[in-house]
Amino acid sequence: MKTIALIEDNWGGHRPTYLKIFTKTLLEFGHQVIVFCPEPKELSEWIIQNSCLHPERLYSFKFQKPEPSSFPVLQIRLILNAVNCWRNVKKSIQYVSLKIGNSPDLVFFPWLDSYLAPYLTHHLIDTIFPYQWSGLYFHPRHLRLRQKFWSICRGPLREHAMLKSAHCPAIAVLDEGISEKLQSKIGGKSVITFPDFTDTSPPDFNFPIIQQIKEQAQGKKIIGLLGSQSKRKGLLTLLEVAQQMAQEEYFFVFAGRLAEQTFTVQELTNIQNFVNSGQSNCFFYFESIPDGTAFNTLVNICDILFAAYEKFPHSSNMLTKAAISEKPIIVSKKFCMAERIEKFKLGLSINEGDVDQCIEAIEDLCYQEEMNNRNLQPHFEDYRSLHSTAQLKSAFQKILDKL
CATH class of the missing domain: 3.40.50 (Rossmann fold)
Structure with a gap:
């Protein structure tokens, strides 16, 4: 001992x-x-x-x-x-x-x-x-x-x-x-x-905001940016994506504490204006979400996870969350996360900050799911095992x- x-x-x-x-x-x-x-x-x-x-x-x-x-x-x-x-x-x-x-x-x-x-x-x-x-x-x-x-x-x-x-x-x-x-x-x-293991607690659909998200989504595909809402998480990119896809059948969830210190004064003003605009295809919950049941429930209700981080070359256990819940994920090209995406076919990678590529990735992933055409052939189980x-x-x- x-x-x-x-x-x-x-x-x-x-x-x-x-x-x-x-x-x-x-x-x-x-x-x-x-x-x-x-x-x-x-x-x-x-x-x-x-x-x-x-x-x-x-x-x-x-x-x-x-x-x-x-x-x-x-x-x-x-x-x-x-x-x-x-x-x-x-x-x-x-x-x-x-x-x-x-x-x-x-x-x-x-x-x-x-x-x-x-x-x-x-x-x-x-x-x-x-x-x-x-x-x-x-x-x-x-x-x-x-x-x-x-x-x-x-x-x-x-x-x-x-x-x-x-x-x-x-x-x-x-x-x-x-x-x-x-x-x-x-x-x-x-x-x-x-x-890069993670908490595997089962989801609890009684978590307060879950029903609210489902009701507002009205059956649309849900794309989630979960966890700290910081600039490096690609928040500004996904806001622009949501704005451009406002008339389409997609719903965007931004859930986690807003890391205000990572944005300029003008960027914060733009974010607040966007939130206050009441755009119907978005849901904002800028409160901390503890890892575990609450976080995993939010992952579970998403159809696609957004993790196209900026200037972030490292591992993220959002990939593990995605593999556990078997949800496709969008990441930025290059570096650790993109290398794993390519190896395990967990989703798609885009150039960081590229709004057009993100829109295309969302549409491609949802289309494959609807057509039951799993061209990606994701190796979720292999990834779960490796990061357990x-x-x-x-x-x-x-x-x-x-x-």
């Missing part, structure tokens, strides 16, 4: 789901698990409710990210924020270790990105943080997109430079398309591809084997 500490400082989106499943997986392995998170009571209750093995081996503690630095220079501010995060974790672990009489054999970060920064190498962190550590690196953007100041910020100055630490035995990623490239950049250290919690067990074990 090993002692594994999990560090999570955010309780939004799918991050609670990931933390709960990681905790469950490690308990089922028979390990002692120390969890630091914003909602330790919710986590402990979930473990009990889901009949997890060895709940007595779980210790959960309240944890929050430290206040961000206000230093005026961006790069220095990023470094200070990352260093403060590492110090905060160290302090928390030391306190809890004294309390329970045990130190962790591994500290695992379900969202490692907050602890990495350009210009920060492992040498400083190794002096600050004495524990073995690993984590899931969600957004290694520089391995998919050409970044500004590339000639300056490379080699020992890149975000991944910290991953060369001798205290880090292995790293996890979601994007199988960059795992070998990352491995070569960190000296051949193991890079394990994790499944069952796959997580073997992936996580590969990291533990490195200890």
